[in-house]
Amino acid sequence: MKKILVTGGAGYIGSHTVVELVEAGYEPVIIDNFSNTEERSLQGIADILGGDVTCHRIDCTDTAALREVFEKETDIEGVIHFAAFKAVGESVDEPLKYYHNNVGSLVALLQVMKEFNVNKLVFSSSCTVYGIPAELPVTEQTPVQKANSPYGNTKKICEEILTDLATSGSDMYTTALRYFNPIGAHPSAKIGELPLGVPNNLVPFITQTAAGIREQLTIFGNDYDTPDGTCIRDYVHVVDLAKAHVVAIERLLSGKAGNIEFFNVGTGTGNTVLEAVQAFERATGEKLNYKIGPRRPGDVPKIFADVTKATEELGFKTTTTLEEAMKSAWDWQMHLKETAK
Ligand code: UFG
Numbered sequence: 001m002k003k004i005l006v007t008g009g010a011g012y013i014g015s016h017t018v019v020e021l022v023e024a025g026y027e028p029v030i031i032d033n034f035s036n037t038e039e040r041s042l043q044g045i046a047d048i049l050g051g052d053v054t055c056h057r058i059d060c061t062d063t064a065a066l067r068e069v070f071e072k073e074t075d076i077e078g079v080i081h082f083a084a085f086k087a088v089g090e091s092v093d094e095p096l097k098y099y100h101n102n103v104g105s106l107v108a109l110l111q112v113m114k115e116f117n118v119n120k121l122v123f124s125s126s127c128t129v130y131g132i133p134a135e136l137p138v139t140e141q142t143p144v145q146k147a148n149s150p151y152g153n154t155k156k157i158c159e160e161i162l163t164d165l166a167t168s169g170s171d172m173y174t175t176a177l178r179y180f181n182p183i184g185a186h187p188s189a190k191i192g193e194l195p196l197g198v199p200n201n202l203v204p205f206i207t208q209t210a211a212g213i214r215e216q217l218t219i220f221g222n223d224y225d226t227p228d229g230t231c232i233r234d235y236v237h238v239v240d241l242a243k244a245h246v247v248a249i250e251r252l253l254s255g256k257a258g259n260i261e262f263f264n265v266g267t268g269t270g271n272t273v274l275e276a277v278q279a280f281e282r283a284t285g286e287k288l289n290y291k292i293g294p295r296r297p298g299d300v301p302k303i304f305a306d307v308t309k310a311t312e313e314l315g316f317k318t319t320t321t322l323e324e325a326m327k328s329a330w331d332w333q334m335h336l337k338e339t340a341k
Helices: 012-023 040-049 063-072 088-093 095-115 150-166 202-210 238-253 273-284 308-314 322-340
Strands: 003-007 027-031 076-081 120-126 173-179 181-183 217-220 235-237 260-265 290-293
Touching (some): 003 012, 012 027, 027 063, 063 095, 076 095, 088 095, 088 150, 095 120, 095 150, 120 238, 173 238, 181 202, 181 238, 181 322, 202 217, 202 322, 217 273, 235 322, 238 260, 238 308
Parallel strands (some): 003 027, 003 076, 120 173, 181 235, 217 290
C-alpha cells in the first residue's frame, strides 16, 4: 500500500481525505498538533474504517519533529498538506500567527521532503486567491489578486513559493487545489467540522442555530447585486472535495502531473446565502431563525467555480446536492449533540 503523509489529517477536510485514501487503497499517516481539532476526530476515522490510522502529534512548523516522522515512516510516497489556520477575521488581528504557521509549515515541510527525496505534494489552496473576480465563473486562468486578509495572503504566498520551487529546476511536483466553500460531513456522521467557539462559517452557524446553540443566524447583507441580494458562493461537499485529493495524489504518483498545477474544486454552481438556508430547511424540515444584518466587511459579493479543468484532467466530479450536503451537516450536528450527553 502506498503511504501518504497527511498534515492536518485530524482536521475537517483532512479527516475526510484520510477516510477516502484508505477506501482507495492507500495507507495514510496523519500529522496533527490538535490546535484546531479534537482527538475525537481520530476516533471517528477509526469507527468508519474499523481500525486506527497512525497519527504523529507534532507541529508542522517543527523541522526536527518532521524529520523524525520521515525517518520513522519510511517509504512515504506523497504528501497532502492541510495543516494551516483558516479564520479570516483572526488573521487580521494576528497576522504573524498566520504567516508563521501557514507559510512556516510549508517551508519546513518542503525542506524535509527534499531531504528524504519525497517529491509529490497536494497543497490546500483556496478560491480566496481570486479576490473579487472580474469574471464568473472563475477558471484557473482568472487573475490572482491582492489578498483581502493575511489568511488569504498566506495561501497566495504558498502558491508563489510552490511556483518558484517548480521553476527552480527542482524535481518537486505540486498540485494545488483551490477550494471553494467546503460544507457538510461524512454520511456516517462520525466525522465533520469541529468549529472552536462561535463559528465564522455559514453552515456550522446554521446547524448550531437550528440545534439551539446559537439564537439566530444573521445573514450578512441583502443588498448585493445578486438575484435575492445575498452573496453567492459555490458550496462543495467535503467528501467530494476529499475525493479530489485522492485523484490528485493518484495523478502525481502516476507521473502524469506537471511540476505545478492548479485546479478549482467546487461544484460549478453558485448559490445565494438565502438559497443555502432554504436548502437546509428543505433537507431537514427544520425552520431556521434568521435575520438580515449589515454586510460583513471583506466579503466577496459572488464567486463560483468553472470546474472544467478538474473534470477533464483529474476526472473530478461532484456527487452530492446542496440539500444532501446540508442534511449531512445536520446529521453531524445531531451526532455531536448525542455524544455530548
Ligand atoms: N454568512 C452569513 N452569516 C454568517 C456566516 C456567513 O450570512 O453567520 C455568509 C457570508 O457573508 C458569505 C457566505 O455566508 O456570503 C459564506 O460565508 P463563509 O464564512 O461560510 O465562507 P466565506 O466564503 O466567507 O469564506 C470561505 C472560506 C475561507 C476563504 C474564503 C474565500 O471559509 O477560508 O471562502 O472567499 F478564504
